[in-house]
Amino acid sequence: MSLLLVFGPYLLLSILTYFAAPAFRLAGISRFQAYLPLFNAVNWFQIARIRPIIAILLFIPFINLFTCLLLVWYIAVSYEASPSINRFLVALFWPILLPIYLLRAKAYRYESFTPYQPKGTLFDMLLFLLLFRWVINTFVFINFSIPSPSMEKTFMVGDMVIAGKFQYGPRLPITPLALPFVHNTLPNGKPAYSSKVQWPYFRLWGDKVKRNDVLVFNYPAQDQYPIDMRDYYMKRCIALPGDTLQIIKGKVLVNQRPAPAPPLMQTQYLVQTNGKELSIPYLEKLGIHEGGKYMTTPGLYLLNLSKAAYDSLNALPFMDSIVPWVSPLNFYHFQSDYFPQDAIHFPWNVDNMGPLVIPKKGTTIKISPTNVALYKRIITVYEGNKLEVLDGKEIRINRKPVTTYTFQKDYYWVMGDNRQNSQDSRYWGFVPEDHIVGKAWIQIRPREGFLKFY
Numbered sequence: 001m002s003l004l005l006v007f008g009p010y011l012l013l014s015i016l017t018y019f020a021a022p023a024f025r026l027a028g029i030s031r032f033q034a035y036l037p038l039f040n041a042v043n044w045f046q047i048a049r050i051r052p053i054i055a056i057l058l059f060i061p062f063i064n065l066f067t068c069l070l071l072v073w074y075i076a077v078s079y080e081a082s083p084s085i086n087r088f089l090v091a092l093f094w095p096i097l098l099p100i101y102l103l104r105a106k107a108y109r110y111e112s113f114t115p116y117q118p119k120g121t122l123f124d125m126l127l128f129l130l131l132f133r134w135v136i137n138t139f140v141f142i143n144f145s146i147p148s149p150s151m152e153k154t155f156m157v158g159d160m161v162i163a164g165k166f167q168y169g170p171r172l173p174i175t176p177l178a179l180p181f182v183h184n185t186l187p188n189g190k191p192a193y194s195s196k197v198q199w200p201y202f203r204l205w206g207d208k209v210k211r212n213d214v215l216v217f218n219y220p221a222q223d224q225y226p227i228d229m230r231d232y233y234m235k236r237c238i239a240l241p242g243d244t245l246q247i248i249k250g251k252v253l254v255n256q257r258p259a260p261a262p263p264l265m266q267t268q269y270l271v272q273t274n275g276k277e278l279s280i281p282y283l284e285k286l287g288i289h290e291g292g293k294y295m296t297t298p299g300l301y302l303l304n305l306s307k308a309a310y311d312s313l314n315a316l317p318f319m320d321s322i323v324p325w326v327s328p329l330n331f332y333h334f335q336s337d338y339f340p341q342d343a344i345h346f347p348w349n350v351d352n353m354g355p356l357v358i359p360k361k362g363t364t365i366k367i368s369p370t371n372v373a374l375y376k377r378i379i380t381v382y383e384g385n386k387l388e389v390l391d392g393k394e395i396r397i398n399r400k401p402v403t404t405y406t407f408q409k410d411y412y413w414v415m416g417d418n419r420q421n422s423q424d425s426r427y428w429g430f431v432p433e434d435h436i437v438g439k440a441w442i443q444i445r446p447r448e449g450f451l452k453f454y
Contacts, residue, residue, distance in 0.1 A: 009064045012095055013071075014040060023079060023102040038132065047108075048074035056131040061139065061170075061204060072098055079105040134180050139170040139204075141441060142216070144232055149290060150416035150423065151234060153264035153306045154214075155443060161234065163216035164441035169206025171437065174199050174228040184229040195226050201434040212260060213237045214440035214454060215414060221428040223381065227435060234440060235414035235424050236262060241360035245413055247353040247426075250326040252415070266290070266304045268325040268420040273299035276318045286312045290421060304421060325420070326351040339429045342373035350419070350426050359411040359430060367395055367405050375405065382432045383408045409433050 014037070024034040027047045034040055042052040048071055057067040072094040079102065090097045146159045155161065165171070178193035179186075186192050209215065215237050218230035225231075239245040239254050246252075250267060252259040268291070271278075275298045283289075283303070291303035302325060305313065314322055327349040338348050348354075357365070359378060367375060369392050379387050379397060388396040395402055411430035416422025425431065443452045 007059070009068045010041060010058045013044065013058070013068065023105045026079070026105060026108045028108075038129075044071060044075065047078055049078065050074060053131075056135065059132065059135040059139075068094065076101060078108060080107045130180060137180075138173060139165060141165055142232070142437065146234070149421055150418050151214075151236075152266055152290070152304075152418045152421075153287070154262055154417045155234070155440075156445065158445075158447075160444040160446065161216075161440055162442040162444075163232075163234070163438040165438040167207055167439040167441070168209060168436060169204040171228070171434070172199065172202045172204070174201060174434075175226040178229065184225050184231070193226070193229050198226060201227075203434075209237055209240065209412060209436065209439075211237055211240060211243075211254065212262070215412070215431070216437045216440060217414075217431050218435045218437060220382075220431055220435055230435070232437065235416050235422070237412055238415050238425075239358045239413035241358055241410040241412065242363065243358045243413070244355050245353070245358060246355040247351060249329075250324065250351040250419065253354075262417045264306050264308075264417060266306050266309075266418045266421075269303055269305050269310065270294065270321075270323045270325045271301040271303050271313060272297075272320045272322075273301075273316075274318045274320055275299045288313075290418070304418060328352075337427070339426060340373040340376070345370050345373060348426075353426060356413075358413050359407040359409075361407055361410045361433075364404050364406045366403060368403070369393060369395065377429055378407065378409075378411065378432075379405060412436070 024030070024043065024047075029043050029047070033043050041055045041058055045052045045055045050071070054067075058064045058071075060067075069091050073088075073091040075098070076090045090101050141162050141164050143160060143162045146155050146157055146161060149157055175193050175195060175197070176199060177197050182192040184192060213236070214234060216232055216234050218227055219233045220230075222230040238252060238259055243254050244256070245254055246256075277299065278301060280292075286309055288303055288305065288309050291301060294300045294302040299320075303309075303313075305322075310322060313319055329352045338350065338353075340346055356374070359365075359375070365375070369389055372387070372389060372395060376387060379385050385397050386399070388399075390396065397405065410433040412433070413425045414431055415424045415426065440454050443454070444450065
């Protein structure tokens with residue numbers, strides 16, 4: 001649906017251009033230019049005596065509908081047709097009447113087609129292409145390379161990912177004053193945007209996020225940047241708004257049912273051979289790239305293994321044991337390590353969490369000093385309220401005593417496929433709906449010629 005909003009009017013106009021090639025020739029434009037993608041749109045505006053740069057409006061949702069009406073009107077005015085057709089009707093019913101009108105065109109109204117000067121035309125074309133790239137990045141997709149191993153073996157470091165924004169509906173810019181082709185900082189470290197203008201969150205129509213989707217989102221904990229200027233993260237959606245999540249000894253439960261494990265998911269194992277040492281090249285040959293020797297015991301290793309790697313190791317004749325390595329219950333490293341950063345009430349770790357209800361828009365919960373840590377960041381940072389806990393007994397929101405809170409947004413719980421080597425919701429909590437950018441669409445591994453669509 002979102003793709004149609006962006007490209008629909010232009011595609012329809014391009015199809016009609018095929019039938020209107022003779023009209024292009026009347027204006028002194030070659031048939032080749034009439035069929036060349038993007039350039040045909042620019043030529044339509046030249047024929048209509050409108051600056052070609054305005055063609056970018058054909059790709060901005062909703063605005064493109066009105067742009068088409070205006071463009072068709074000026075095109076109709078630019079030609080004399082025989083027999084004549086009312087130009088108002090042509091503009092109003094252009095998908096049907098425009099090709100008929102142009103096929104009847106006998107002459108281009110202007111004595112000679114005088115395009116803009118080459119220098120001006122080149123400037124307009126370059127500016128058009130820059131703006132077109134902005135439209136694509138805003139409404140259709142973004143591309144980036146994987147910087148960390150948190151999604152291995154599904155996505156490897158260095159993989160190029162094209163994330164589609166149209167699946168969930170494009171999020172309109174929140175920070176409109178930003179430079180193109182850079183994200184949040186310039187090479188010299190200065191901001192590539194101005195936060196003086198901030199637009200409210202709005203998303204065009206699209207599908208809903210589903211469990212197990214690979215999400216691309218703005219990193220929620222990066223408070224120094226506006227929402228849409230925060231770094232891109234990619235994780236798998238484990239739980240949706242309203243779901244109940246629990247992790248027991250590394251096993252994830254959603255609504256008391258085991259969550260499906262990604263086919264290439266990695267978890268940690270304590271591997272013991274009969275004393276034989278495993279070299280790094282040997283492990284890499286088996287597809288094992290994380291972990292290594294553990295302590296000083298001969299043949300003892302702590303390795304991150306996918307199911308395929310586990311099966312390969314387990315089949316070796318010198319293998320004694322392969323045991324899952326999980327953090328014990330109530331084992332908490334440091335006060336700031338794990339969500340919700342409250343070891344007294346929630347001594348959780350990456351392998352043991354919950355039960356935890358994922359916040360859903362419109363849902364009301366009871367809050368108290370014992371559970372407020374779960375929702376503190378939502379109440380204050382994501383939903384813009386002032387929260388106070390007085391003497392460890394009374395909670396005030398915006399200076400009013402409260403015992404309940406109603407969520408204003410939907411939230412999601414995400415985790416990496418490399419379960420023991422991923423900074424995800426287990427560390428920094430929920431992903432707000434307004435942080436979601438899109439869904440992994442195309443994965444490219446150039447060195448191996450690997451290409452996969454999601």
